[in-house]
Amino acid sequence: MIDLRSDTVTKPSKEMLNVILESEVGDDEYKEDPTVNDLENFCAELLGFEAGLFVSSGTMGNQISLLNHTNPGEEVITTSDSHIKNYEHGAASFLSRIQFRDVDNVDGLISEEDLNQTLENSKVHKPKISLISIENTHLASGGSIVPFDKIKSISSIAKESNLKLHIDGARVWHAILEENKGYDYGKYCDSLTFCFSKALGAPIGSMLLGTKDFIENSREYRKKLGGGMRQIGIIASAAKFALIHREELLKDHQKAQYIYKKLIENREKMDPIHEIEYKGTNMIFLSFEDNSSANKFIEKLEENNIKTGLIKKNIVRIVLHKDVNEKDLDKIVENVNYSSS
Numbered sequence: 490m491i492d493l494r495s496d497t498v499t500k501p502s503k504e505m506l507n508v509i510l511e512s513e514v515g516d517d518e519y520k521e522d523p524t525v526n527d528l529e530n531f532c533a534e535l536l537g538f539e540a541g542l543f544v545s546s547g548t549m550g551n552q553i554s555l556l557n558h559t560n561p562g563e564e565v566i567t568t569s570d571s572h573i574k575n576y577e578h579g580a581a582s583f584l585s586r587i588q589f590r591d592v593d594n595v596d597g598l599i600s601e602e603d604l605n606q607t608l609e610n611s612k613v614h615k616p617k618i619s620l621i622s623i624e625n626t627h628l629a630s631g632g633s634i635v636p637f638d639k640i641k642s643i644s645s646i647a648k649e650s651n652l653k654l655h656i657d658g659a660r661v662w663h664a665i666l667e668e669n670k671g672y673d674y675g676k677y678c679d680s681l682t683f684c685f686s687k688a689l690g691a692p693i694g695s696m697l698l699g700t701k702d703f704i705e706n707s708r709e710y711r712k713k714l715g716g717g718m719r720q721i722g723i724i725a726s727a728a729k730f731a732l733i734h735r736e737e738l739l740k741d742h743q744k745a746q747y748i749y750k751k752l753i754e755n756r757e758k759m760d761p762i763h764e765i766e767y768k769g770t771n772m773i774f775l776s777f778e779d780n781s782s783a784n785k786f787i788e789k790l791e792e793n794n795i796k797t798g799l800i801k802k803n804i805v806r807i808v809l810h811k812d813v814n815e816k817d818l819d820k821i822v823e824n825v826n827y828s829s830s
C-alpha cells in the first residue's frame with residue numbers, strides 16, 4: 490500500500506531503530522537524560538534560540554506557547570484556517586482561555602497592512618491582543634512557505650506593538666530547506682515548535698524553542714499537562730537522527746514536483762478534477778466538484794493500493810514523504826489519471 494494521506498505515516502528506518510537501541514538515557518524530569526539534553530541544545534543552537542524543550546507533540550508545543558504568552562480573555566492573531574485555532578480540539582480556549590482574531594491571509598501570508606489595521610481596530614472595545622501566531626509551512630493551503638522576509642517584517646510589527654510572536658513550525662524544515670536562508674528564527678520570534686514525526690520520520694516528539702525563562706516555564710506547563718517524561722533518550726535519539734538527516738529525508742519536494750508536472754501535462758483528460766494545486770513543498774491538492782466525486786476518486790485509488798484522504802469536503806490531499814519510493818511515482822501518476830477518468 491502506498492500511503493499518501495499524510496507525512497505523519499512515515500515509519501522509523503532500520504538505521505533509526507539501531508540508533509534508538511544505542512541511546513544513552515537518564516531521568517529527564519531530573520534533566521538527567523543526556524540524549525534529551527543534547528537534542529534540546531542542538532535544536533536551540535540550530536535555530537538561534539537560547540533553549541529547547543522536548544515535548545510529545547506539536548499540539549503540546551503550541552498550547553504551552555499560548556499558556557506562556559497570554560492571559561485569559563486576551564486575543565491571539567492568526568489566520569482563520571490555522572492549525573492552532575482549528576485542529577487542536579479547542580485546546581486554546583480550554584487551557585489558555587483566549588480567543589483568536591483572524592486576519593485575512595493568502596496561503597498563510599498575512600499582509601502588513603491588514604495586521605496593522607487589525608491592531609488599530611482593536612484599540613477600542615476589543616480584548617487585548619498579546620500574541621501573533623504564524624504557521625510555516627501553512628497546512629490548509631497545501632504546505633505553502635511563509636518567506637523568511639515576511640517573518641522578519643511581522644516580527645518588527647510585533648515588537649513595535651509589544652506583542653509576542655509564535656511560529657507553529659510543525660513543518661518548518663520544509664520551508665528552511667526550500668528557501669535556503671534564515672536559520673536564525675530565534676532572532677525574530679519568541680517561540681517556535683517543530684515536529685520530528687512529520688516527514689522527518691521519527692516516531693514521536695516535537696521541539697519547543699524560546700528563551701531560557703520561557704523554557705523553564707514551559708517545563709512546568711509540560712508537567713501540568715502530563716507531559717513530563719523519564720528515559721526518553723530512546724525517542725530523542727531518533728529525533729536527532731531525523732534532524733541530522735533532514736536533507737535526505739525531505740527529498741519529498743522533488744517527488745511532489747515530479748507528480749505535479751506529470752498531472753498537469755495530462756490535465757485535460759482528468760474530467761472530474763477541477764484544479765491541481767502545488768505550493769512548493771510536499772503536498773498536492775486535487776479539487777473536485779463535490780464530496781461524492783472526491784470520495785469516489787479516493788475509493789478507486791484505494792482499490793489500486795494507494796491511500797489518500799480529504800483535507801476539505803471536495804479536496805483530496807496527496808502528501809509525499811520519505812516512505813514513498815521513487816519507483817512508486819509513475820504508479821501514482823498513472824492511478825490518479827485512471828481514477829479521475
Ligand SMILES: Cc1ncc(COP(=O)(O)O)c(C=O)c1O
Pocket residue numbers: 545546547548549551572573624626628657659660684695
Ligand atoms: C501545522 C501543524 N501544526 C501543529 C500540528 C500538531 O502536531 P501534533 O499532531 O504532533 O500534535 C500539526 C499536525 O498535523 C500541523 O500540521
